[in-house]
Amino acid sequence: MTATQAPCTTQPSTQPSTQPSTQPSTWPPGLPRSLSYPDVPVGSVLRAAVRRWGDRTAFVHHDVELSFTELGRRAHAVAAGLAAHGIGRGDVVAVHLPNCLQYPAVYYGVLLAGATFSPTNPLLPPAALAHQLADAGARALVTWEPVLPAVRVALPATGVQTVVVTGPQQIADPGAPVELADMPDAVSLADLLAADPTDAHRDADVDPAEDLAHLAYTGGTTGVSKGVELPHRAVVTNVLQAACFSSGSVPALDDAGDVTLDQVGSAAEHPTRLGTATLINLTPWFHAMGVIGYLNGQVMAGATVVVHDRFDPAHYLADAVRYRVTSIGGAPPVFVALLQVPGIAEADLSTVRGFASGAAPLPVPLIERMRALAPGAVIAEGYGLTEVTMQATGNPPHTSGLRKPGTVGVPLPDTEVSIRPLGGGDPLPAGERGEVCIRGPQLMRGYARRPEATAEAIDPDGWFHTGDVGVLDADGYLAIVDRTKDMLLYKGYNVFPRELEELLFGTAGVAAAAVVGRPDPEAGELPVAYVVRRADDAGAALTAETVMAAVNRQLAPYQRLRDVVFVDALPVSPAGKVLKRELSARERAAATGRTATTS
Structure with missing residues (x-):
């Protein structure tokens, strides 16, 4: 570092932006750099939204609409139903569901009961499911009827005592029966929804600073997933940070003391006003971006979310x-x-x-x-x-x-x-x-x-x-x-795949691309591109040679691609991240085979 260069750390200022909105600005005009975060549990987000947005449609799934009012009723019924099964403050409830109309009521119901929400990918194989449930210390599981075979295999290795089942048939009819064969102690979500939804503020004793709202597991794209502890305060804070920044709003409390938004930004700067947005969501709600940005954030803002389950x-x-x-x-x-x-x-x-x-x-x-x-x-x-x-x-x-x-x-x-x-x-x-x-x-x-x-x-x-x-x-x-x-080491040089991927995306005919390392006894790792062709003439014309020629002329010698592998699709996680570990494993397996052949 030279004497004239300051360390590069960005930090918040307590002063609001004063830049005129007629000029490009780095900060939303009128939005303070520092916000005041109410000390409330996550259930407060739902309570305020129900009062504010009422009969506006909150979610739509397979043409079935759910209003904010009905969402509130169902969530409080789920909370009461869980309480009747002994689930309360501090208990971990694993939610093992795909995106569906039932999910928001289950999510808020868990939190309104004072319990901890632990999102779980419904596509996990039995061993991975059992590991996560056991690691989380889950006492209850809300699961999806089509994946019950995997659940039955996983449960004996866990401490789960209560299993709640819902299924596709309960999207249109919340009272429709579900198959509970071979699980005599399981109950239908319909049973929970039949409980008294009267708001008894079961989360009133929750300590936002200490009690966990989420026990969320990292995606595991590069290794074994770990449980991330997120108290209510952290969840409410991040919902507000994201919602206020995106909509030009500041946190506010309604007459009952629950948290909502006050949109201070102008319509010229923020043309989508609170209570007017409509969007499609397919980001999994068992993922951080899904449950914060596409569930809590949209509920707080009064948006209508059209649910796509695939x-x-x-x-x-x-x-x-x-x-x-x-x-x-x-x-x-x-x-x-x-x-x-x-x-x-x-x-x-x-x-x-x-x-x-x-x-x-x-x-x-x-x-x-x-x-x-x-x-x-x-x-x-x-x-x-x-x-x-x-x-x-x-x-x-x-x-x-x-x-x-x-x-x-x-x-x-x-x-x-x-x-x-x-x-x-x-x-x-x-x-x-x-x-x-x-x-x-x-x-x-x-x-x-x-x-x-x-x-x-x-x-x-x-x-x-x-x-x-x-x-x-x-x-x-x-x-x-x-x-x-993801960084590769080629003959002692650091090679960053993202730089190569930018160039690949700029190559005519390339729809998607990922770069990983191919083990090499002399060089260490050779940069190799996995490429998905676009469905057009440019894509059809691509060859490994033309792709490498287009990319490598823009790179230093040590960065250049050494091979291109065409695939129909890249492996991705439910959150949309490319699973490079799968591509790397493929390269390691191929390298092992080559070594065995030449030895």
Whole structure:
């Protein structure tokens, strides 16, 4: 560091932005850099929304609508039903469901009962399910009828005492029977919904600072999942940070003392007003971005959410037009697939005012294609992790905001981002790459029953070390370069796959791409690209040679691709992250086979 370079750490100011909205700005006009977060449990979000939004449609699934009023009734009934089974403050309830109309009532019902919500992927195989339930100490499980065979295998290795079952038939008819064969102690969700929904404030004794709202498990894309402890205060804080930043609002309390929003930003800067948004959600609610951004955040803002339980790009586009959505959100693979739907260029997307992306950085060429699809729409990319509840940064979402392609924006209110050397040390100056470190009130308490892992991740000064490689520019915008675990080592040189992937996305005919290392006894790792062709003439014309020629001429010799493998699709997690570990495993297996053949 030279004498003229200051360490690069962005931190909040207590002063509101004074930049005029007529000029590109890095911060929503009128929004304070620091917010006041009410000391309330997560159930407060629902109570305020029910009073404020009433009969407005909160969720739609398979053309079945659920109003805010009815959502409140069902959630409180679930809370009462759980209480009748002895579930209360401090008990962990695993919610083992896909996105469905029942999910929001179950989620809020668990929290209103004073219990802890532990989201669980319904596609987990029995062994992984048993491990997570046991690790979480789950006392109850709310599960999906079609996956009961896996549940039956997993349960004996867990401490689960109460099993609640729902199924597709209860979307349209909450009282429809479900199959409980071979599980005589299980109950239908219909039984819980029949309980007295009178709001007895069962969460009144919850301590927002100490009691866990979520025990959420990391995605496990690079290793074994760990339980992330998120108190009510962290969840409410991050919901407010994200909602206030995106809508130009500040936290407020209603007449009953429950938390809501006061939209202070102008209609010119934030044309989507509270209580008017409509969007489609297919981000899993068992994922951080889903449950914070696409469940709590939308309930708080009075949005109507159209639920899709699986991704069908043509169906998604048809519903976007049919429901006249105001925004389109998801992970980068969602946008890649949507842009290949025949006729999308002619679809009426005139109501779309914004795109919201998370889970992984958007390649710049993909941003340009999205911008051409809906001119004038704001493309707001964000960044976060389960360990910071959900979101840490975002590109300014207001109309006059300065959005820098290739970055994931600036820190949210009260959030600090610092770039540190990969081996540890003092903050680096602007423009230098290093490990992204985050500090803020949305940070997890720690990893459940893993004090050593917690101490390794959170330093004594409260900085969470993410394992992501990033750069902060002079304006405080963060760019994610790669993950430290994805970085390749070629003949002693660090090769960051994300840089190569940006160039691949900019190559005509490439729909999606991921770069991993191929083990090599002399070089260490050879950069290899897995490529999905676009469904057009340019895609059909691609060869490994033409792709490597297009990319490698823009790279230093040590960065160049050594091979291209064409695949029909990249493996992705439910949250939309490319599972590079699967591609790396494929390369390791192939390398082992080559070694055996030549030995």
